[in-house]
Amino acid sequence: MGKSISFGILISFIFSIASAQEISPYGKFLKDSIMVGEEVQYSLSVKYPLDWYVVFPDSTNNFGPFEYYNKTFFPTRTDSTHAFDSAVYTFSSFEVDLVQRLQAPIYLLNGKDSTTILANPDSVFLKELVTVMPDSLQFIENVDYQEVHYAFNYPYLMIGLGVFLVLLIGNYFIFGNTIRRKIKLYRMRKAYEKFSLEFERGIIKIKQSETNAQLIEEILVTWKKYMEKIEDRPFTKYTSKEILRVGFEKELKTVLQTIDRSIYGAIGDEEMHKNFEALEDFTLERYQTKIKEVKHG
Structure with a gap:
């Protein structure tokens, strides 16, 4: 077994050297x-x-x-x-x-x-915009009288701020978890709405040019950026194989392989938009799952 592995490594090394030379x-x-x-x-x-x-x-x-x-x-x-x-x-x-x-x-x-x-x-x-620094700086003095007004009552301001902070801290301890949960749900909803609008526009463009590799790659990056937010994983740095390995092989294997062939292999698909519609459905399911986790977490 060890000899087989060593032979495979040797063949791969020889292929790499030959490839780099050719x-x-x-x-x-x-x-x-x-x-x-x-x-x-x-x-x-x-x-x-x-x-x-x-x-x-x-x-x-x-x-x-x-x-x-x-x-x-x-x-x-x-x-x-x-x-x-x-x-x-x-x-x-x-x-x-x-x-x-x-x-x-x-x-x-x-x-x-x-x-x-x-x-x-x-x-x-x-290109350097500043090539020579001066040895010293020259300051202009202004000794004109400037009138200062002391009408504001700072002690009352400090008392008011103190009362406000006490109320704020009290509300935080009483309603903190509920408030944080609502803020997070609101942000998640706004982020999904923004992504959904941008992604839908991308699908429309793909329908008009099903084999445009550059456009397909741009829309795929949009999807990866959103998935990175909701899954808390570096999707933008993942290859398709790495995305499948984190647990989405059943849902995404065929879709991502078809998209990769179009981007990297110049193998067009006249119905490429359907692969992105499948990504859109998958993303909606993941969003709904995350919403439920936050609500009941």
Whole structure:
């Protein structure tokens, strides 16, 4: 058994080295310098054999020191032996390093495993708005007389605040749990209404463009952000496989696999909106379950 595991690890290592040597992702910033918080585009492309399955990083990837905004993915181009994929990412940075570098990854899928292959490093320069600091500061004196009014009665104010605090603390101990529960239920309801409206608009857009991979990914991220709130789990950092492992495989396996194929494999589904409608139904059930837990908790 130990020999089989060691042999499998050796084969995987050899495949990773061979893969990294055969393909070379190319990443480049589309301008040389930026200011703090300014958006910058980054191009990532790769050429690979037709029988390979390559996945580009999405919004869940760590692109530090840059913040991810969006991604534009272009259709795959092929010839008799190779395929060519490319995407343009929009980032911004709030770091103050004068030179900021990025080496984006791509992922080569191999059965249940994946191999990370890094693109060439590229960098942008930070534009400095303040280049020279003065040695000293000059202050302007103002010695004009300023009249001060003392009409306000502060002792009465302090007495009033004291009475108010006593009443507030008393109400907190008597009705605290009920108040907190109602506040939480109100916030949950408002958050769900906001999500439901945004998600429904996304489904309408998907009905108009069932195979738009970028749109599908954006709506999926909207769903993950809401699920992260009600489930208190990092859904935005989870892959679909990790989401299924936390206990939702029965409800979401087919739906998430179909969505992933459309995003990462460019395999369209003319009824993609039905998968998002299934996500919408599932989310409503989870919301109702959480509401009951808060009411009776």
